[in-house]
Amino acid sequence: MEKFFKLSEKNTTVRQEIIAGITTFLTMAYIVFVNPAILSATEMDQGALITATCLSAIIGTGLTGLWVNAPFAMAPGMGLNAFFAFTLVKGMGATWEQALGVVFLSGIIFVILTVTGVRKALILAIPMELRLATGAGIGLFIAFLGMQSMGLIVDNPATLVGLGAFTKPVAISVIGLVVMAFLEVRKTKGGILLGIVITTILGILMGEIEAPKTIISMPPSIAPIAFKLDILGALKPALMGAILSFLFVDLFDSLGTILACANEAGLIDKDGNVEKIDKVLEVDAASTMIGSLLGTSTVTTFVESASGIAAGGRTGLTSITTAICFFIALFFSPLIGAVPAYATAPALVIVGVFMFKNLLDIDLRNLETAIPCFLTIAMMPLAYSISIGLAFGFVSYVLIKVFVGKAREVNLILWIVAIFSFLEITGLMKVLVGKFF
Incomplete structure (x- = not known):
């Protein structure tokens, strides 16, 4: 391990790396509960989703450890799973098989963009404020979904939404x-996971949840969802915009996470570049493709990796340890499957808070950027669509620059993105694609 992971060179030890890997797992283990709960809204088999979630995390995190030798963990991303279930399937009417096809195609494009270097050009083309607003908007959207799943927010014919009745589950x-909020404020490791466990136990004690008859068993079969993706169906005109939206969100979500964690882990070279970033991004893209084959939404680098890095993780041994923890979790599927949606829903609210903190880095005093950022953030939950929020942000940013006489500040790539976004908002995209194809 010393020779392979270069522990001495990174000033770390086997014990320190193992502790860091376990820490990372504890802070992101909630995804094993939450991802199946979200994706099962599309009628996908929940047991199979538990297995797919763990397997995709094992593969993505393991590849990062063995190939990149970096302390980053990967799993199906929050926000991206909500986009899969509530925008693509429930909102746009795609089947979950077609949605998996969309994820697979976005992964292929991701790989091509990374290998050719186009990815860097895209990153530089999108203003930093809009990147930050995207994260904050997805956070607000996820929190809104969490409150709905809790039963705290319900539909209201008069006001669209309203406060739900305080039943026992609520x-x-x-x-x-x-x-969860208390544990996170106290910086308790694994606070979200511990909160889910406490909520579930409380539900059992109050007679709202039936305790599982067994705790350990073989993992549920992945057959109901594995290799069921519909790639040809994903190529239909109506879903073209969804492929680009998946690509965009994963692009900046993974990049922002990698940059933040790399700085903490000491993986920044003297020129300010992240060491082996291309390899990390390639693993990210490959994991997305593998995840779609297994039957889950986009796999991405988790920001919770920072917790393991803070605990001393510096090499791929941290990632390997985290992957082993996910492997062990596979055999606790009866316990995981017994956890109800209202026990995992509060985790969505807390994760939404974490993502909404991006707002702190946006200069809201400058209306040229404040308005596009606000529209990006507000339209995601209000339109119940991440892609619509992105489209409003791009279009309004370009229009404002034109109106104030700063059109030259908008680069060609952003112009193209804004034009496609406008066509998507107005519905002209479907008309044009339908006409030519």
């Missing part, structure tokens, strides 16, 4: 949210 869920 009360248990709210208590769970308070517990």
Whole structure:
């Protein structure tokens, strides 16, 4: 291990790396509960989703450890799974098989963009403010979904949404949210996971959840969802915009996470570049393709990797340890499957808070950027679509630059993105694609 992971060179030890890997797992283990809960809204088999979630995390995180030798963990991303379930399937009417095809195609494009270097040009073309607003908007959208799943927010014919009745499950869920918030404020490692466990136990004690008859068993079969993706169906004109949206969100989500974690892990060279960033991005893209074959939404680098890095993780041994923890979690599927949606829903609210913190780095005093950022953030939950929020942000940013006489500040790539976004918002995209294809 010393020779392979270069532990001495990175000033770390086997013990330190193992502790760091376990720390990373504890802070992101909630995804094993939450991802199946979100994706099962599309009628996908929940047991199979538990297995697919763990396997994709094992493969992505393991590849990062063995090939890149970096302390980064990967799993199906929050926000991207919500986009899969609620925008693509429930909103646009795609089947979950077609949605998996969309994820697979976005992964292929991701690989091509990374290998050819086009990815860097795209990153530089999008203003930093809009990148930050995207994260904040997805955070707000995820929190909104969490509150709906808790039963705290319900539909109201007069006002569209309103406060739900405080039934016993809602009360248990709210208590769970308070517990998670308390643990996170106290910086308790694995606070979200511990909150889910406490909420579930409370539900069992109050007779709202049936305790599982067994805790350990072989993992559920992945057959109901594995290799069921519909690639040809994903190529239909109506889903072209969804492929680009998946690509865009994963592009900046993974990049932002890698940059933040690399700085903490000491993986920045003297010129300010992240060491082996191309390899990390390639693993990210390959993991997305593999995840779609297994039956889950986009796999991406998790920001929770920072917790393991803070605990001393500096090499791929941290990632390998995290991957082993996910492997062990595979055999606790009866326990995971017994956790109800209202126990995992508070986790969505807390994760939404984490993502919404991006707002702090946006200069809201400058209306030239504040307006596009606000529209990006607000339209995601209001239109129930991440892609619509992105489209409003791009179009308004370009229009404002034109109106104030700064059109030359908008680069060609952003012009093209804004034009496609305008066509998507107005519905002209479907008309034009339908006409030519």
